[in-house]
Amino acid sequence: MNSMKLDYDITTEEMELIEKHLVNELTPDQALLFDQKSKNDPDWPKKIEEMRLLMLGVQESSLRNMFSEYHKKEVPAQTSTRLKSIPAAKRWLIAASVFIVFSIAAWLLIFRNDEDRSLYAKYYRPDPGLLTAMGPASNYLFEKGMVEYKNEEYEKALSTWAGFARTATAGDTLHFFMAMANQALGRLDSAKSLLAGITADSGRPFYQEACWYYGLILLKEGQKSEASNYIERSEHPGKAELLKEIKSN
């Protein structure tokens, strides 16, 4: 790393000035000062570039630090199990043992409902939520709840949305995400009743998504045929695979 020469100082005041410039938040006085620096400080362009990279590097470091949590929460359990490090020589032996154990287990699976529940666990993933951009005041409560929802603070989101649900602008979007929060909390009856309205009309926003989650709940309840009907109407990427599995169960 000999080619980079950082042989200048960046004062705290300069850092603030450059930072405001990079996010377009310079006041008129600061803009004047910034122009003066541009004219008089030969290192100014280097300082701007360095601050830009410093801010970016901090964000990259933060993202890297979040990976372990992402990995734990987002990577499906079956992938992690499947990928445990096993010496190559033992793989066939383990695979054979696993096969035998699963064959015996299959005989023991008397209650079909267990299979349906496990299919639910395999295919159910909470909806990732919407992009949030803290917009106009009318949407503030919805956006706030969405941030909480995306942070998996489902109770908090529901209580934020409870106030908003009574306003005139509440609609299918809100009902859908209230259903999602309830479903994530395991309150399937509440989720079902919220989703039922949306699945009744194919022209409504979130119709496809609502059909998928409604179908999953029915599946968990053991209503396979009804569940298939709803899942069929969704456009979820896992739809074909799930329908196949329901059929073969």
Next chain:
Amino acid sequence: MQQARSTNLSLHNILSAIKANDEAVIRQLYADNYPAIAQFVTKNNGTSDDAQDIYQEAFLALWRNIQLNKFQASEPSAISAYLYQVARNKWIDQLRSRKTKPMVALVDERMGEIPEDGVSQDTHQYLDAVKNGFSSLGSKCRDLLNRFYYQKQSLREIASELNWTEPTAKNNKYRCLQELRTLVKTKVQK
């Protein structure tokens, strides 16, 4: 109330969401693309830990290129293709350095070079030095900088959550940034 979905987004929207560090989109991309790469690494003498490390390196490379406006693509599937290609090439390089023979056939070994990103070596070096320096910072500084620059919390929010005044939050932020810069200078000018 029309909202942009975080799933089924256009390439433009995905790139904007990544630039804004939208957590839901990043999490989903992370989850969607991991299995293919994990399968490749574990079929080629790698463990799940290797797969995770390689994947995270590739993911950071993608994120960095997007932030620097150097990621060129015309459709969303290019993101998955890029991640796979970067991870695959990185893993093959590691196998070579370990002098380990791959277990499954690697079609034409490296799948072609990763497209030139147009980012200078100096830029990569500086950003890597920031990452190194960041991990050497104290936990309070890491938390503060993470809140401000990654989570985009305002100084007012940070001050309120950490029981500081707003000027204290501001002073602490720049103190931490100066501390980080000193660490970076040491690493870059070694």
